[in-house]
Amino acid sequence: MKVLVINCGSSSLKFQLIDMQTEKTLVSGMCDRIGLEGSVLNYKKNGEKIEKKEAIPDHSKAVSMVLDALTDKKIGVIGSLEEIAAVGHRTVHGGEHFKESVLIDENVIKHMEECSMLAPLHNPANITGIRACQKLMPKTPMVGVFDTAFHQTMPPKAFTYGVPYEWYEKHKVRRYGFHGTSHKYVSQRTAEFLGLDYYNSKIITCHLGNGSSIAAIKNGKCIDTSMGLTPLEGLIMGTRSGDLDPGILEYISQKEGISVKEVVNILNKKSGVLGISGLSSDFRDLLDADLKGNERAKLARAAFAYRVVKYIGSYCAVLIGVDAISFCAGVGENANFIRGMIVDHLEFLGVKLDTEANKVCGQEAIISTPNSRVKVCVIPTNEELVIARDTKTIVSQL
Ligand code: ADP
Numbered sequence: 001m002k003v004l005v006i007n008c009g010s011s012s013l014k015f016q017l018i019d020m021q022t023e024k025t026l027v028s029g030m031c032d033r034i035g036l037e038g039s040v041l042n043y044k045k046n047g048e049k050i051e052k053k054e055a056i057p058d059h060s061k062a063v064s065m066v067l068d069a070l071t072d073k074k075i076g077v078i079g080s081l082e083e084i085a086a087v088g089h090r091t092v093h094g095g096e097h098f099k100e101s102v103l104i105d106e107n108v109i110k111h112m113e114e115c116s117m118l119a120p121l122h123n124p125a126n127i128t129g130i131r132a133c134q135k136l137m138p139k140t141p142m143v144g145v146f147d148t149a150f151h152q153t154m155p156p157k158a159f160t161y162g163v164p165y166e167w168y169e170k171h172k173v174r175r176y177g178f179h180g181t182s183h184k185y186v187s188q189r190t191a192e193f194l195g196l197d198y199y200n201s202k203i204i205t206c207h208l209g210n211g212s213s214i215a216a217i218k219n220g221k222c223i224d225t226s227m228g229l230t231p232l233e234g235l236i237m238g239t240r241s242g243d244l245d246p247g248i249l250e251y252i253s254q255k256e257g258i259s260v261k262e263v264v265n266i267l268n269k270k271s272g273v274l275g276i277s278g279l280s281s282d283f284r285d286l287l288d289a290d291l292k293g294n295e296r297a298k299l300a301r302a303a304f305a306y307r308v309v310k311y312i313g314s315y316c317a318v319l320i321g322v323d324a325i326s327f328c329a330g331v332g333e334n335a336n337f338i339r340g341m342i343v344d345h346l347e348f349l350g351v352k353l354d355t356e357a358n359k360v361c362g363q364e365a366i367i368s369t370p371n372s373r374v375k376v377c378v379i380p381t382n383e384e385l386v387i388a389r390d391t392k393t394i395v396s397q398l
Helices: 059-071 106-114 123-136 149-153 165-171 180-194 247-256 260-269 272-277 283-291 295-319 329-334 336-349 383-396
Strands: 002-008 013-019 024-032 040-045 048-053 084-091 142-146 202-208 212-218 221-225 324-328 375-378
Touching: 002 059, 002 123, 002 383, 013 059, 013 383, 024 059, 040 059, 048 059, 059 123, 084 123, 084 383, 106 123, 123 142, 142 383, 149 180, 149 221, 180 202, 180 212, 180 221, 180 324, 180 375, 180 383, 202 295, 202 329, 212 295, 221 295, 247 260, 272 283, 272 295, 283 295, 295 336, 324 329, 324 336, 329 336, 336 375
Parallel strands: 002 084, 084 142, 202 324, 324 375
Antiparallel strands: 002 013, 013 024, 024 040, 040 048, 202 212, 212 221
């Protein structure tokens, strides 16, 4: 069985075709700058990269370009679209409605539209991608895998904000959490990798990328996570502020003479390590600058690591202990200096960093010493595989 995984953003569409017998990716790629000048299809097969520069005015065109490439005589990997048994879509906000992945029908799309206010950058783009696929592959079943679903096991005391309860009743204001597909994969894989019983374990997963979040997983269930109603809460991120005093909104709005909407835009796009350093949202740039003596780049990295340490500390308390801590995503998988800064702070937990093992980049490894009481791992995330697996499970039951 072959499953096509689609991750549709507002101006991009990432895809992977996965053979579910071997769980190997046959091809992967991305349509970038959809609706903008300079749009391009990048296609990767057996390590070979192919670039096709062409106008991609909308997501329908992007999907048709991908399907054409997949069935192309020269670069394709399938004879016809019939070979694609199902399409798994990354869907971002499922609100309280979707506690697990679902077969997409009109009702599901309606619920996704209702959640669009809570993820205005993501949900409409996801729906556009689904519609485009439905148009070109009307008979192929489609499955939605929500970023919020894995976190739906959080208890009310963890997802309830200290605000008037009517806000929750009337407007569903609560913590939802994101990156759920990644936290699910990485926590399961951590248990497997370390030989732990997933359903009898305490794991903290740190998804540190451009967007970052952290989750506490007890016996295979998420019990708390750092992102909230929207992906703005929690850790300091590439360009997002993470936690802050809500009083800042009105204060800065008055001081700078800008609307609250503009302040929120700055908190999303010009804050985080970019805002602190005034330099870049990319940790590689911050390391370079720090090595050259840039104090604000140093501060940005320190503040980022400090916030991660604070969350790990609080999640140890929430879990009443911890067996393993795992790092994933762009920063977590590659930035050993950041991992080092974080793990060095956790000696009180009985964590001992193996500095040699911590040099690892982008592959599975244990980076704590053999006698470390708590194991620390690098586990490259694989959201596409979770989406493909869920899709296979759902369509196999049809
Ligand atoms: P996204 O949230 O967009 O999926 P990723 O998980 O791909 O982001 O993470 C991207 C970020 O990872 C980059 O902005 C950069 O800060 C960081 N990163 C990637 N590679 C490295 C590296 N080798 N060293 C340090 N940081 C890295």
